[in-house]
Amino acid sequence: MTSYDPIVAMHHSESQVSVELQTPDMTLNLGPQHPSTHGVLRLIAKVDGERVESIEPVIGYMHRGYEKLAEVRTYPQITALVNRIDWVSGFANEIAFVTAAERLMGLEVPERAQYIRLILTEMTRISSHLLFLSSYPLELGAATPLMFALRDRERLMDLIEGVTGGRFHPNFNRLGGVKPAAGGGSTQKTRVQDLPAGFLADTRVAIEHVYEVCDEIDGLITGNEIFHERTRGIGVIPAAKALEYGVSGPNLRASGVRFDLRKVEDYLPYDRFDWQVPAGTEGDCLDRYLVRLEEIRQSAGIIGQAIDTIPSGPLQAKVPRVIKVPPGEIYVRAENPKGEMGYHIVSEGGRVPYRVKIRSASYSNISILPWLLKGVLVPDIIAIMGSLDFVLGDVDR
Amino acid sequence: MTVALAILDNFWVFLVIKLLAVVLVLLGFSLAIIYAELKIMAHMQARIGPYFAGGRFGWAQPFADALKFLQKEDLVPDEADSPVFRLAPAVSLMSTVAVFVIVPFSPTLIARDLDVGIFYALAVSSIGTLGVLMAGWSSANKYSLMGGLRAAAQLIAYELPMVLAVAAVVVQAGTMSMVGIVEAQGGTALFTIPGTDIGLPFVMVGQIVAFGIFMTAALAELSRIPFDMPIAESELVFGYLTEYSGIRFTMFFLAEYAGMFSMAALATTLFLGGWYLPGLDPTIFGPFVMMGKVSLLVFVMIWVRVTWPRLREDQLQSFAWKWLIPVSLANIMVTAVLKVVL
Numbered sequence: 001m002t003s004y005d006p007i008v009a010m011h012h013s014e015s016q017v018s019v020e021l022q023t024p025d026m027t028l029n030l031g032p033q034h035p036s037t038h039g040v041l042r043l044i045a046k047v048d049g050e051r052v053e054s055i056e057p058v059i060g061y062m063h064r065g066y067e068k069l070a071e072v073r074t075y076p077q078i079t080a081l082v083n084r085i086d087w088v089s090g091f092a093n094e095i096a097f098v099t100a101a102e103r104l105m106g107l108e109v110p111e112r113a114q115y116i117r118l119i120l121t122e123m124t125r126i127s128s129h130l131l132f133l134s135s136y137p138l139e140l141g142a143a144t145p146l147m148f149a150l151r152d153r154e155r156l157m158d159l160i161e162g163v164t165g166g167r168f169h170p171n172f173n174r175l176g177g178v179k180p181a182a183g184g185g186s187t188q189k190t191r192v193q194d195l196p197a198g199f200l201a202d203t204r205v206a207i208e209h210v211y212e213v214c215d216e217i218d219g220l221i222t223g224n225e226i227f228h229e230r231t232r233g234i235g236v237i238p239a240a241k242a243l244e245y246g247v248s249g250p251n252l253r254a255s256g257v258r259f260d261l262r263k264v265e266d267y268l269p270y271d272r273f274d275w276q277v278p279a280g281t282e283g284d285c286l287d288r289y290l291v292r293l294e295e296i297r298q299s300a301g302i303i304g305q306a307i308d309t310i311p312s313g314p315l316q317a318k319v320p321r322v323i324k325v326p327p328g329e330i331y332v333r334a335e336n337p338k339g340e341m342g343y344h345i346v347s348e349g350g351r352v353p354y355r356v357k358i359r360s361a362s363y364s365n366i367s368i369l370p371w372l373l374k375g376v377l378v379p380d381i382i383a384i385m386g387s388l389d390f391v392l393g394d395v396d397r
Numbered sequence: 398m399t400v401a402l403a404i405l406d407n408f409w410v411f412l413v414i415k416l417l418a419v420v421l422v423l424l425g426f427s428l429a430i431i432y433a434e435l436k437i438m439a440h441m442q443a444r445i446g447p448y449f450a451g452g453r454f455g456w457a458q459p460f461a462d463a464l465k466f467l468q469k470e471d472l473v474p475d476e477a478d479s480p481v482f483r484l485a486p487a488v489s490l491m492s493t494v495a496v497f498v499i500v501p502f503s504p505t506l507i508a509r510d511l512d513v514g515i516f517y518a519l520a521v522s523s524i525g526t527l528g529v530l531m532a533g534w535s536s537a538n539k540y541s542l543m544g545g546l547r548a549a550a551q552l553i554a555y556e557l558p559m560v561l562a563v564a565a566v567v568v569q570a571g572t573m574s575m576v577g578i579v580e581a582q583g584g585t586a587l588f589t590i591p592g593t594d595i596g597l598p599f600v601m602v603g604q605i606v607a608f609g610i611f612m613t614a615a616l617a618e619l620s621r622i623p624f625d626m627p628i629a630e631s632e633l634v635f636g637y638l639t640e641y642s643g644i645r646f647t648m649f650f651l652a653e654y655a656g657m658f659s660m661a662a663l664a665t666t667l668f669l670g671g672w673y674l675p676g677l678d679p680t681i682f683g684p685f686v687m688m689g690k691v692s693l694l695v696f697v698m699i700w701v702r703v704t705w706p707r708l709r710e711d712q713l714q715s716f717a718w719k720w721l722i723p724v725s726l727a728n729i730m731v732t733a734v735l736k737v738v739l
Contacts, residue, residue: 028539034634050543050710139631141622141707147442226623226706378543379709382632 025053030381032061038135039392041366041385047378055373055381057366062396070356075101075323078356080171082343085360086394087168089128089337091120091160094173097343099267100332101175104325104347111269112313113177116195118268119203119306120160120172122299126210127156128337129250129292129299132389136289137221139386140230145217152213155206162196176317194315200307207300214296222293231285235372235384238283245371246364249339251388254291255283261335268334273305285387292389324351338362338394358397362390415509423497427654428459433692434654434699435459441703463647471643476537485535486641486648489528493652495521496659501575503672503683514575515563518663519556522618525652526552529620529627532649533637544636547710548627551617554717555624559614561725562607565732566599566667575666583673598670603732608668610725612694615660617713619653622702626710661694662687669694 025046032040040061046053066085070078082097083090095117102109109117134149157167164170164179172179178194221227237247242255252259260277262270278294280287325347333342339361346355365388373381432447435458439446447455473479499514501507511517526548533545567573570581582598599608617624628636638649665671669690672683679686708716 026539137706141625141629141631142705143438144442144703147444151443220704221706224706226708229712230706230709377709377711379626379629379632 028378032058038390041390041392041395043369043373043381045373045378045381050378052373052376052378052381055370057369059363059366059392059395062392064393064397066397067356067358070353072352074351075175075325075353078353079173080169082358083169083171084393085358085397086128086336086338086341086362086391088131088391089124090166090169091124091164091172092128092334092336093341094171095121095267096332096334096336096341097345098173098175099334100330100343100345101325103332104328104330104345105175105319105323106326107176107317107319109177109317110314111311112194113315113317114269115306115310116163116178116315117173118270119303119310120163120170121268122303122306123156123160123203125299125337126296126303127153127160129296130156130210130213132292133217133289133296136386136389137217137227139382140227142221142224142227145221148213148216148220152206152209155202155209159199159202159206162202163199174316174319175323176319177315179315200310203303203307207304210296210300214293218293222290228286230379230383231289231387233282234285234380235376235387236282236284237368237372241368241371242283245368247339247368248364249336249361250291250295251288251339251365253278254280254287256281261333261340265333265335267332270302272309273302275302285383288387288389322351324349325353333359336361338389338391339365360394360397362392362394363397366390366395419497420494423494423655423658424651426658427651428463430654430657430695431459431462431650432456433695434702437696437699438703441700466647466650467644469643469646471645472640474537474640477640478535478537481531481535482640483645485528485532486645486652487528488531489525490648490652490655492521492523492525492528493655493659495524496663497655499575500659500662501579501666501671502687503679504576504580505680506684507576510574510576513573515567515573515578515663515667518575518659519560519563522656522659522663523552523556525656526618528652529637532641533627536637536640538640540633540635541637541639544627544629544633544639547629548620548637550710550714551620551624551627554714555614555617555721558610558717558721558725559618561722561729562610562614563667565607565725565729566604568729568732568736569599569602569604575671579666579671579673582670583675583679595675598673599668603735604668604728606724606728607732608664610721610728611664611667612697613721615664616698616701617717619656619660619698621653621657621698623705623708624713625707626713629707657695657698658691661691661698664694665690 025048028045028047029042030045031042042058042061044056044058046055064084066081069081073081079094079098082093085093130149130153134146134153137143137145160170161167164172166172237251237255239255239257242252242257247255256279258277258279262268263277275298278291278298280291327347327349329344329346331342331344333340335341340359341361342359344355344357344359345353348354369385369388372384376384435455436446447458449455450461451457473482496518498509499507499511499518501510529548530545533541533543533548536542566578570578572578572581620627627633628638630636633639638646641649665687671690672679672687674682674686677686
C-alpha cells in the first residue's frame with residue numbers, strides 16, 4: 001500500500017481543477033439600450049462569471065456636433081445650443097459660454113442679472129442632484145426615493161419655467177445680462193419686467209421643501225445597512241487617480257480634493273455668500289452620494305441668502321444691436337452640477353466664433369471607467385456608473 | 398338532490414371540484430395582492446396609483462393588465478430551446494399552486510391534510526426555482542442566463558435556512574401535518590397563557606428567530622426586494638424574464654404573487670397560529686382570521702419592497718451561509734433541548 005503524499009495529491013487535484021473549471025470569458029454587451037446607462041452609453045464587458053475582466057466604454061451614439069455647429073451660428077444662437085449639452089442642467093451650461101463672450105466683448109453684467117443667474121444656476125444644481133438622488137437608489141433597487149426627489153424637483157422646475165419660459169432648455173442668458181420676461185419690451189428701455197410676481201416667496205417655499213426632501217431621503221437611504229453594503233468601499237477613486245483622469249465636480253470632491261470652481265473663479269458673485277465646499281474622504285460610491293446630498297443643502301443655503309440680498313437695477317448691460325465679438329481667444333470654466341464645464345472660444349471678429357471647444361464634465365468623468373471597473377462584479381458596474389452621475393449628452397455633445 | 402350528492406360522493410369528481418376551487422381562489426388572491434401592491438406602494442411613494450380602471454379606485458387594474466398581457470404576442474426567440482422555454486412558466490406557476498393544496502383555512506377547510514404537509518410544501522415550492530432556471534437557460538440570452546443562475550444559487554442558499562427554521566417548529570409541534578401544527582398552537586395548544594386555556598402561537602413561545610429566518614428566506618425564494626437579484630432590472634434588464642412576453646410572462650407574474658400568498662400562508666400556519674384566534678369559533682371565523690394574518694404578512698412584504706435597496710449576489714450568499722444557517726441550526730438545538738427539558 002502506497003503512502004499518502006499530500007504534495008502529490010495537491011498537484012494532482014490542482015491540475016484537475018484548473019482543467020475542469022476553465023470557463024471561457026463571456027462578452028456582455030451593456031447598452032446602448034440598457035435600463036441603467038442613462039442614455040446611449042455602451043459598455044463591452046468581458047466577464048468571467050459575474051466578475052469583470054475588462055471593460056470598454058463605447059461613446060458617440062449621442063454625438064450632435066455642437067462644436068462644428070457653433071462655427072456657423074451667432075453668439076446668441078449658440079446659447080440655445082449649449083443648454084442642450086447636459087440637459088438636466090441646461091441653465092448652468094449657458095453661464096460659462098456667455099461669460100466668455102462677455103469677457104471678450106468687455107461687457108459689465110449688472111448686479112441684478114448676476115444674482116438672477118446665480119439663483120437659477122443653483123436651482124439647476126439642486127434639480128440635477130435631486131435627479132441623482134432619485135435615480136441612484138433606483139439603480140440599487142430602492143424605488144421610493146425617486147418619487148420623493150422628483151416631487152420636490154418639480155417645484156424648482158416650475159420656478160425655472162416661470163422665469164425663463166423653459167423647463168429644460170431655458171435659453172435665458174443674453175450677452176450682457178439676462179432676458180427680460182415676456183411683456184417686458186425692448187431691452188434698451190428702462191422699464192423692463194423681470195422676475196415674475198411672487199417668485200422670491202415661492203422660492204423660499206421650494207427651498208424649505210428641498211431641505212425636507214433631503215432629510216427624508218437621508219432617513220430612508222443614508223443609514224440603510226443594505227445601501228452601505230452596496231456602496232461603501234465600492235468604486236474607490238484615490239485623489240491622485242481622480243486628478244490624473246481629469247475627474248471634476250462632486251466626483252473629485254468625494255475623493256477628498258476640496259476644489260470647487262465657484263470658490264476659485266469669479267464668474268458669478270459666490271464670494272458674497274456664506275457656504276462650504278463639502279468633501280469626502282474615501283472616494284467611494286457612498287462618499288459621492290453624501291457629497292451630492294450635502295451640496296444640495298449648501299446650494300439651498302446660497303439661494304436663501306441670494307433672494308434676501310438681491311439688488312434692484314437693470315437686467316442688461318448696454319449692448320449694440322448687432323453683436324460682434326472682437327478678435328481674441330479665451331477659456332472660461334464654471335462649476336456645473338456634473339463638474340467643470342469650460343468653453344474655449346477663438347474669435348476672429350464678427351458675428352460667429354471661429355472655433356468653440358467645449359470641455360464637458362461627464363466626458364472626463366467617465367474616462368476613468370475602464371480603470372475603475374476592472375475586476376468588479378456585474379452589480380457593481382451599475383452602482384459605480386450611477387455614482388459618477390453622468391449624462392450622455394454631456395459626454396458626446 | 399340525491400343524484401347530486403351521489404355525483405359529489407365520487408372521489409374523482411370531488412377531487413376535481415377541490416382542485417378547481419384551489420386554483421380559482423389562488424388566482425383571485427393573486428389579483429387582490431397585485432392590486433394591493435399597486436395601491437400600497439403608490440401611497441407610500443406619494444402617488445395615487447391606479448385610479449380610473451373600473452370606475453372607482455382603479456379596482457379593475459389587475460384585470461386590465463391581465464387582459465393586456467393576454468392580447469400580446471407570445472414570442473419565442475429563434476435561438477431559444479423552444480420546449481423548455483414554453484414549459485418553464487407552467488412549472489413555476491404549478492409549484493405555487495401545489496403548495497396551496499395543504500394550506501388550512503379552518504379545521505375542515507383544507508384541500509388535503511397530508512401527514513407530511515409541511516415537508517410536501519417545502520418540496521414543491523422549491524420546484525418553482527427550477528422553472529426559473531429553465532427559463533433562464535433556455536432563453537438564449539446572456540442576461541437571462543445570469544438571472545437563472547443567480548436564482549439557482551439563491552435557491553440553494555435559502556432553501557436550507559428555511560427548512561431548518563421549519564424543522565424547529567416541527568420539533569416543537571411534534572407533527573408535520575399543517576392541521577396538527579395549528580392545533581398545537583390553538584385548540585389543544587401545547588402552550589397556554591398560565592391560568593387560561595388561550596393558546597399561544599409559536600412565534601410567541603420561542604420561535605421568533607425561526608420566524609425571522611423563515612420570512613427572510615421566503616423573500617429570497619420569491620426573488621423579491623431586497624433579494625431580487627435574479628430580476629434586477631437595472632443590471633440584468635429583466636433577468637430570466639427578459640425574453641418572455643404575453644401569457645407566459647403573465648404566468649411568471651402570477652406565480653410571484655401566488656408565491657407571496659402561499660409563503661405568507663405557510664408562515665401564518667407555522668408561526669402565527671393559522672386560523673386560531675382566542676374566542677372565535679374556527680369553523681366559522683377560521684378562514685377570515687387566516688386571511689387577516691396572511692394579509693398582514695403580505696403587507697409587510699410590500700412594505701419591505703418599498704423601503705429597501707437590493708443586496709448583491711455574493712453578499713446574499715455570505716449572509717445565508719454565515720448567519721442564517723448557523724443561527725437556524727442553533728435554534729433547532731435550543732428548541733430540541735427545551736422540548737425535552739420542559
